[in-house]
Amino acid sequence: MQPQKLSQSTLSALRGIVGQGNVLTSDEHRLCYAYDAQRLECVPDAIVRPADTAQIAAVLRLANENAFPVIPRGAGTGLSGGSVAAAGGVVLDVCRLDRIVQIDETNMLLTAQPGVVTAKLVSAAEKLGLLYPPDPGSINACTIGGNVAENSGGLRAVKYGVTGDYLKALEVVSPLGEVYRTGARTVKSVAGYNVTSLLCGSEGTLGVLTEITVKLIPIPRFRRSLLAVFDTVRGATDAVVAIMTCGVLPATLEMMDGMTIRHVEQANHIGLPVEAEAILLIEVDGYSDAGVAEEAEIVRAALAKSEASEMKTADNPADRERLWEARRSAIPALARARPTTMLEDVTVPVTALSEMTLFIQQMAREHSVSVATFGHAGDGNLHPTFLADDRDEDEIARVKQATAEIFEKAIALGGTVSGEHGIGMTKTRFLPMETGPATIEVMRSIKRAMDPNNILNPGKVFFED
Numbered sequence: 001m002q003p004q005k006l007s008q009s010t011l012s013a014l015r016g017i018v019g020q021g022n023v024l025t026s027d028e029h030r031l032c033y034a035y036d037a038q039r040l041e042c043v044p045d046a047i048v049r050p051a052d053t054a055q056i057a058a059v060l061r062l063a064n065e066n067a068f069p070v071i072p073r074g075a076g077t078g079l080s081g082g083s084v085a086a087a088g089g090v091v092l093d094v095c096r097l098d099r100i101v102q103i104d105e106t107n108m109l110l111t112a113q114p115g116v117v118t119a120k121l122v123s124a125a126e127k128l129g130l131l132y133p134p135d136p137g138s139i140n141a142c143t144i145g146g147n148v149a150e151n152s153g154g155l156r157a158v159k160y161g162v163t164g165d166y167l168k169a170l171e172v173v174s175p176l177g178e179v180y181r182t183g184a185r186t187v188k189s190v191a192g193y194n195v196t197s198l199l200c201g202s203e204g205t206l207g208v209l210t211e212i213t214v215k216l217i218p219i220p221r222f223r224r225s226l227l228a229v230f231d232t233v234r235g236a237t238d239a240v241v242a243i244m245t246c247g248v249l250p251a252t253l254e255m256m257d258g259m260t261i262r263h264v265e266q267a268n269h270i271g272l273p274v275e276a277e278a279i280l281l282i283e284v285d286g287y288s289d290a291g292v293a294e295e296a297e298i299v300r301a302a303l304a305k306s307e308a309s310e311m312k313t314a315d316n317p318a319d320r321e322r323l324w325e326a327r328r329s330a331i332p333a334l335a336r337a338r339p340t341t342m343l344e345d346v347t348v349p350v351t352a353l354s355e356m357t358l359f360i361q362q363m364a365r366e367h368s369v370s371v372a373t374f375g376h377a378g379d380g381n382l383h384p385t386f387l388a389d390d391r392d393e394d395e396i397a398r399v400k401q402a403t404a405e406i407f408e409k410a411i412a413l414g415g416t417v418s419g420e421h422g423i424g425m426t427k428t429r430f431l432p433m434e435t436g437p438a439t440i441e442v443m444r445s446i447k448r449a450m451d452p453n454n455i456l457n458p459g460k461v462f463f464e465d
């Protein structure tokens with residue numbers, strides 16, 4: 001591990017801001033913060049754990065004076081290397097800011113500090129009959145700050161949208177250490193540039209989010225879940241298009257391929273059809289039992305015309321929960337299979353899902369690598385997950401080649417290299433392929449204007465030679 005590079009006077013100044021016990025410099029601590037949920041190792045020089053906005057602002061002012069990088073971090077569940085120290089410096093762990101500040105039941109708004117775990121936010125709203133819809137698979141661990149910084153999606157995005165669709169207002173510490181507010185608590189606001197949207201998905205490179213206001217909706221109390229089984233992946237992807245055009249918008253439309261099904265079943269013994277080559281997990285929801293029953297019937301009719309070999313309805317809450325637990329456990333189950341899991345995040349129009357999925361399988365065969373694919377099929381968002389061993393350099397090189405070709409294909413199909421996990425460190429090379437140089441220059445000029453000393457999360461989003 002490389003030695004810690006911050007000077008003693010910088011470390012004492014940091015201790016003066018956040019207190020002795022909240023500056024961590026031991027090798028053990030630095031190693032613990034050297035990873036997110038990707039496999040890159042980037043060891044920070046120190047970890048600083050502020051208690052409030054004023055301390056965060058003071059850390060950033062010091063960073064500008066003494067020229068060290070600051071990397072905001074929530075729970076570290078990111079999948080693109082966003083919260084690790086690409087160029088050394090201080091990891092700013094915001095998890096002590098973990099308070100729900102206010103729930104305004106009548107205006108259906110919730111204000112929280114960034115370190116609030118998303119599941120805790122959801123359950124606080126649920127107690128009042130309200131729903132915060134974005135539900136990333138990592139909901140029990142990730143933070144609302146991380147969700148906003150990544151503009152995270154989730155299982156319900158196909159009907160309810162992603163984090164940014166619920167974001168109303170922010171308190172932010174700028175890279176220079178100034179505190180400011182953006183957005184409004186009203187249903188509508190067009191007052192000036194939409195800085196709130198700019199910060200949403202900015203991956204910790206343009207500001208540290210210190211307070212977040214999101215809108216809530218009444219809980220859709222009625223739901224029906226369906227499982228459809230297919231002998232081919234193509235049958236499943238064709239059925240996705242049939243469902244998306246049947247006149248009903250499902251709340252959730254997820255797909256798992258055969259390899260994913262078998263790994264999930266091996267890990268969790270849920271009773272999934274292990275002979276199948278693909279399954280779709282579908283849920284419809286709404287505010288009236290009869291309406292939801294009717295919608296479920298329409299989806300069933302669309303599936304009946306597809307190549308589904310079997311359909312099951314999960315009628316009771318326990319069966320339903322088992323189905324969704326199966327989907328949520330896809331990443332942990334696959335991660336048990338081989339020493340290294342390399343999970344990707346391509347998104348294409350749903351009409352291109354078949355071609356994209358078959359191309360992923362073709363790449364696996366051509367490059368002799370092992371890939372399991374699952375994802376938010378209704379969003380066209382696929383997670384091809386390579387199961388490899390990073391002690392085998394040749395295998396990793398083949399995975400990287402297959403991944404690059406998959407990204408190229410996604411772009412050619414009118415898709416994107418990231419539907420929800422962000423660019424971070426892992427996709428900087430691919431972003432220009434999607435956007436072109438002029439768009440990258442717009443992004444760079446925003447970064448330069450807001451962070452002239454390149455303090456916040458350097459080495460992310462932009463490719464550096």
Ligand SMILES: Cc1cc2nc3c(=O)[nH]c(=O)nc-3n(C[C@H](O)[C@H](O)[C@H](O)COP(=O)(O)OP(=O)(O)OC[C@H]3O[C@@H](n4cnc5c(N)ncnc54)[C@H](O)[C@@H]3O)c2cc1C
Pocket residue numbers: 036037071072073074075076077078079081082083094114135136137138141142143144145146147148149150151152153154155203204205207208209210331332420421457
């Ligand atoms: C099992 C599993 C399932 C997942 N499922 C999904 C899914 O369904 N959908 C999805 O979108 N993602 C998913 N993810 C990815 C990840 O959970 C999300 O990106 C999540 O939003 C990250 O939150 P975090 O608190 O862990 O943030 P971190 O990983 O700590 O940070 C992520 C990024 O946000 C920045 N950041 C964090 N907090 C702040 C802040 N307060 N201010 C400014 N910047 C900040 C960091 O610098 C970094 O760039 C999954 C990950 C795992 C491991």
